[in-house]
Amino acid sequence: MNLGAALPTTIRHFWPEFNQWLDRIPDSRFLPLVIYHKRFLIYWGLSLYLFQLGSRRQLDFDLDARGTQVLHNLNRLARTQQETRPVHDTLDHFLGHTGAAPYGWLRTNMLRRLIRMRVLDAARLQGRFVVVLDATGHLAFRQRHCPHCLVYRHATHTVYLHQVLEAKLLGPAGLALSMASEFIENSDSNAALSGDATNKIVNSRRSVGCFPNSVGISRNCASVFPVTVSMPVAGLCNWPRTITATTCSPSSQATCPPSGRIFKVF
DSSP states (O other): OOHHHHHHHHHHHHOTTHHHHHHTSOOOSOGGGOOSOHHHHHHHHHHHHHTTOSSTTHHHHHTOOTTSSHHHHHHHHHTOOOSSOOOHHHHHHHHHHHOSHHHHHHHHHHHHHHHHTTTTGGGOBTTBEEEEEEEEEEEEESSOOSTTOEEEEOSSOEEEEEEEEEEEEEOGGGOEEEEEEEEEOOOOHHHHTSTTTHHHHHHHHHTTTHHHHHHHHHHHHSTTSOEEEEOOOTTOTTSOSOOEEOOOOGGGGGGOOOGGGSEEOO
């Protein structure tokens, strides 16, 4: 299979309006000085993940436009006519003007399209989509990175962590599609400075503290179709290991339970 040809074919088949969605992303840059079209820069940023690069800086080295078809292919995808390739700082500047929220909206549109096409129906469990919620490591530092770092004390050293809670929609063929992301932060920085409280902060944020946020993620993103939510809660002995949640479609709002009771724990 030619992966280069498969990418535009996949985008145009499953998301034919993808470039139109990109045009709707707000851009607060000063237009008279703008050189790179926002569609081009978004595809440039997506290349970081498409090619599994280790850092944003690697865009400048691994995807050099000289002697390659990188610039040509990005122009074809974005339907632009850029004559040069940006550097990674240009991407960083652009993302500072758009913010993160529009890309969550873009992700939701892509998932809705797949659901409406019934692409994911083969992975339904008893007629419901399955959403998996779990926390995972994101960044780790030897020194405190910010007041919101989670703190984990080993016998010989201390690690400062940033973790993220992910909601994944399970699809066929082993697909796990991101529905929403919620960064886990230590909001009580004073308690984090206390040696006795640090491990408790980490454990509580990963288990008890994450649960309300995970409920909100699933309810907000999956409010138009029924889902089954599975979430590991190994740190809570008195809780079940599977939490099943049913959301109501707009057509059945009259029979829906109150919002505080949507999630029934078995």
